[in-house]
Amino acid sequence: MATIRKLRGRWQAQVRRRGMKPRAKSFDSKAEAEKWARELESQVDRFGAAPDTKILETTTLGDLLRRYKLEVSPTKRGSVQEIQRIDLLERHEIAHRTLVGLSQPDISSFRDERLSSVAPSTAVREMAILSHVIEVAMRDWGFPLSRNVVKLVRRPIIRNERKRRLEGDEEQRLLDGCDSGKIAFLKTLLIVAIETGMRRGELIGLRWSDISHNRRVVTLTMTKNGSGREVPLSQRAFDALTQWKTLADDEQVMIFPMKAGSLEQVWRRLLVRAEIKGLRFHDLRHESVSRMFERGLNMIEVSSISGHKELRMLKRYTHLSADDLVGRLG
Structure with a gap:
């Protein structure tokens, strides 16, 4: 004692x-x-x-963040975004705390301070980085820390579920709005998004070589969750891609040659032309997954198409139309 x-x-x-x-x-x-x-x-x-705890008295959390940014972050697929978050964390006052003095109240104060200026999802991501930095320091770098204090602090609850779906003639208005725009492939991109439920990054990363015309399947070699998958194409999506192929440059490798930032700008202008409010591009994924359920596909079948690894996450996207379900109830 x-x-x-x-x-x-x-x-x-x-x-x-x-x-x-x-x-x-x-x-x-x-x-x-x-x-x-x-x-x-x-x-x-x-x-x-x-x-020997002397190293804990002379090493700050900022020292760990800088080492982690150099040695660990570059090995990750999302290295650019993570390094940007670490740069921000390095400027925060918590980075000046020595490891021997870092406590649960420090992490709690950091969480509460961040929640006053950023969304809960952002605060959760930043806390996840801090937690993994300390975990790596303990397991791989030999720092004699007895525990990971970040894991002892409650993380913010994320409530970002959306129920926004295409209403009335919104889909047709979006497609009509593509005709008056400057992006020739925009209508095809929207149709493929609605029909397949692919993420924005997956769509703009598609190559013509990813499509198997005989099987009517798109092969994604790498996705957000770190694994590949095959996405079946509906006849509508396949026909739209086939038509765009006849118009596209023969030497064009990418199906939709556009960066994420450019797509976001184009999407905002499209919403203005279509006179639609409150709709995000990611809502097309919600729409697609919900339609799959309404067509009678089960959760396993939908997850194999959408790429959701956790079925509990998939439930967030299944905002089924009550009108469409009445007939199935009898």
Whole structure:
């Protein structure tokens, strides 16, 4: 059991355990002294000896973030976005905390402060980065941390479910709006999106070589969840692609040669022309998946097309039309 006492205006914690030299350290508050003693005792119980914690006193969370950005982030598919988030975290005051002083209240304060200016989903992603940085420091870099404090803090609840679907003649208005635009393939892109439920990045990453005309199937070699899948094409989607193929440049490798940022701008202009409000491009994926269920496909079949690995996530997209379900109920 550690001894905590006040000595010359500061709080001293002393830990005595059989098989190790006594360890003592002074702090400005009793709470900090007790925390240090508890963690040291935990490490002794875990490793059988008291590790050298001096490195924790001289290393900041910012030091870990910088090393992680150089060594770990570049190996990930989403490295660009992660590095951007780490750059932001490095500028936050929490990055100046030493590892020995980093506590649950620090993480909680960080979470609450971020929630005042960003969406819960953003705060969750930033906390996930902090958690993995500490996990890598413990497991791979040999930092003698007794626990990952980020995992002990409650993460914000994300409530971003959307029920927006195409209403009335909105689909036709979107397609008609494509005719007056400058992007020749935009109508084909929208039809394929509505018919297949593919994500924006999957659509603009499509190559003509990905299409098997004999099988009427698109092969995606790499997707958001880290694996590939085959997406069957409806007759409508296949016909739209075939027609666009006759108009496209023979040397054009990409089916829809456009970047994500450009598509977002084109989408906003299309909504203005079609006089539609409150519709996001990603809502076309919601629409597509919901239509699959309304056509009678089961959850396993839909997940194989949409690429959802977790069925509980797929349920968020199944906003079925009550009018269409009446007939099936009898």
